[in-house]
Amino acid sequence: MSHPMLMPIRLTLAAICATGLLHAAPALAQQAAEVQLSYSNGAFQPGEVRAPADKPVVFRVKNLDTKAMEFESKSLRVEKVVAAKSEGVINVRPLKPGRYEFYDDFNEKARGALNVQ
Amino acid sequence: MGKRRVISMRGTIQFARHSSALTCACIALLCLGGIARADNASAWDVSSWDASSWHEIETKYIFGFTTGSGIGIEGEKEFTVDSIGRFGKRDGHYAATETKYEYEFTPSQFIQIEFGALGSTHNIGGVTDLDNRNAAAFAGGFAEFRYLALERTSNNPLSVTLAFEPNVRLIDETSGERVHNYEFETTVNADIELLRNRLYAGFNLLYEPEVTWTATDDTIREATLGGSAALSLRITPNVLVGGEVWYLRHYDSPTLSAFTGDAIMLGPTMYVQFTPKMFMIAAWNAQVWGREVGNSLPLNLSEFQRQRARLKFAWEF
Numbered sequence: 001m002s003h004p005m006l007m008p009i010r011l012t013l014a015a016i017c018a019t020g021l022l023h024a025a026p027a028l029a030q031q032a033a034e035v036q037l038s039y040s041n042g043a044f045q046p047g048e049v050r051a052p053a054d055k056p057v058v059f060r061v062k063n064l065d066t067k068a069m070e071f072e073s074k075s076l077r078v079e080k081v082v083a084a085k086s087e088g089v090i091n092v093r094p095l096k097p098g099r100y101e102f103y104d105d106f107n108e109k110a111r112g113a114l115n116v117q
Numbered sequence: 118m119g120k121r122r123v124i125s126m127r128g129t130i131q132f133a134r135h136s137s138a139l140t141c142a143c144i145a146l147l148c149l150g151g152i153a154r155a156d157n158a159s160a161w162d163v164s165s166w167d168a169s170s171w172h173e174i175e176t177k178y179i180f181g182f183t184t185g186s187g188i189g190i191e192g193e194k195e196f197t198v199d200s201i202g203r204f205g206k207r208d209g210h211y212a213a214t215e216t217k218y219e220y221e222f223t224p225s226q227f228i229q230i231e232f233g234a235l236g237s238t239h240n241i242g243g244v245t246d247l248d249n250r251n252a253a254a255f256a257g258g259f260a261e262f263r264y265l266a267l268e269r270t271s272n273n274p275l276s277v278t279l280a281f282e283p284n285v286r287l288i289d290e291t292s293g294e295r296v297h298n299y300e301f302e303t304t305v306n307a308d309i310e311l312l313r314n315r316l317y318a319g320f321n322l323l324y325e326p327e328v329t330w331t332a333t334d335d336t337i338r339e340a341t342l343g344g345s346a347a348l349s350l351r352i353t354p355n356v357l358v359g360g361e362v363w364y365l366r367h368y369d370s371p372t373l374s375a376f377t378g379d380a381i382m383l384g385p386t387m388y389v390q391f392t393p394k395m396f397m398i399a400a401w402n403a404q405v406w407g408r409e410v411g412n413s414l415p416l417n418l419s420e421f422q423r424q425r426a427r428l429k430f431a432w433e434f
Contacts, residue, residue: 072190074173075270077226079190093226098270101173105393108172 006028030094044112053097053116059090070105070112079105129263170354171314180319180347181355181386182427184306186276188229188265195221197376197431205423212326215290232260235286237295250293255284274310293375326371340368345353347386354391363402368421378417380407394433401426
């Protein structure tokens with residue numbers, strides 16, 4: 001017989017999973033907007049990119065440098081290490097209009113921004 | 118020697134202990150600050166600051182006991198040691214700490230999960246209604262689920278997160294006695310960016326029902342209800358200082374039908390980012406007002422404490 005105190009915990013876990021799925025479902029259903037970036041000599045090219053609002057965004061980051069970089073953004077809430085001479089793919093949820101900064105966490109001087117309209 | 122003098126001496130010893138702990142914390146802070154300066158030199162070099170030095174920050178931990186809305190970055194993992202000390206009752210000497218050894222991760226861009234173990238210490242002597250005790254123990258475990266309900270954008274400064282934290286304790290937080298305690302802390306964590314990347318205000322709403330089975334088979338049901346407001350100013354790109362105020366109400370019933378007293382806690386907060394992957398927070402609150410039902414003495418020292426302090430170190434990986 002399960003302990004009566006476990007019931008609210010189970011219900012909460014179920015609610016959290018359901019909420020997560022509800023958030024994930026529309027993102028999976030929509031066509032993502034693709035954003036191409038390259039990273040060389042410690043800088044993003046281009047430094048500013050655009051994407052439409054309320055659509056998932058896929059960043060394709062080509063690291064042309066000879067050392068690894070970490071694509072990171074607090075407002076986009078994503079991070080990914082991209083090895084030297086390789087490409088990283090970062091999936092982002094549908095975004096509200098606004099400006100979202102990103103940077104290389106291994107070299108914080110390298111910065112860029114995504115403008116969502 | 119009169120009782121008042123004994124209490125006064127105990128108070129002095131207690132103050133000396135707290136001062137020692139504070140001194141150790143300051144030395145640790147300075148040492149770590151030195152490491153931080155070496156690792157992250159440009160962020161600490163005043164001459165190198167310009168508009169681009171003030172980047173976005175994670176707001177979860179910048180308000181002391183008040184929790185910000187941040188949930189981290191998808192895929193990010195963090196290990197933290199989070200100690201909360203509670204000091205001072207109506208009489209005698211009272212010092213209790215609870216430390217969370219916590220693993221935290223963010224599996225999606227909306228959800229953060231944390232879990233870990235609890236350790237506690239109790240140093241109690243001559244406190245009315247509490248047994249004398251000098252003990253350290255494994256105290257239980259906890260988990261926390263956080264859901265970002267409203268996210269901040271460059272056009273919307275407000276961010277709101279809903280959090281639920283079940284705790285299981287084998288040691289009573291206040292007395293240090295062996296118990297079985299189940300606590301279900303539910304909070305709303307909101308914050309507003311008042312000045313872009315510089316000044317933040319944080320707000321918490323708290324509902325914390327709990328049930329305790331004591332060693333003598335008594336069942337105690339109670340709840341704490343409260344709210345807080347905090348302000349945090351970024352004085353350098355890596356350091357925020359601020360203050361917070363908490364209003365807390367205690368009930369002998371989870372349905373909030375048996376009010377027993379309330380208190381206001383007030384104090385300063387500090388957040389220091391040593392490196393991009395390591396930070397600490399420090400906060401101290403003193404009870405500035407309180408009342409107990411059926412007791413005309415000032416402050417509420419039955420359910421709350423004179424002072425509380427928080428020191429937390431975190432490592433992201």
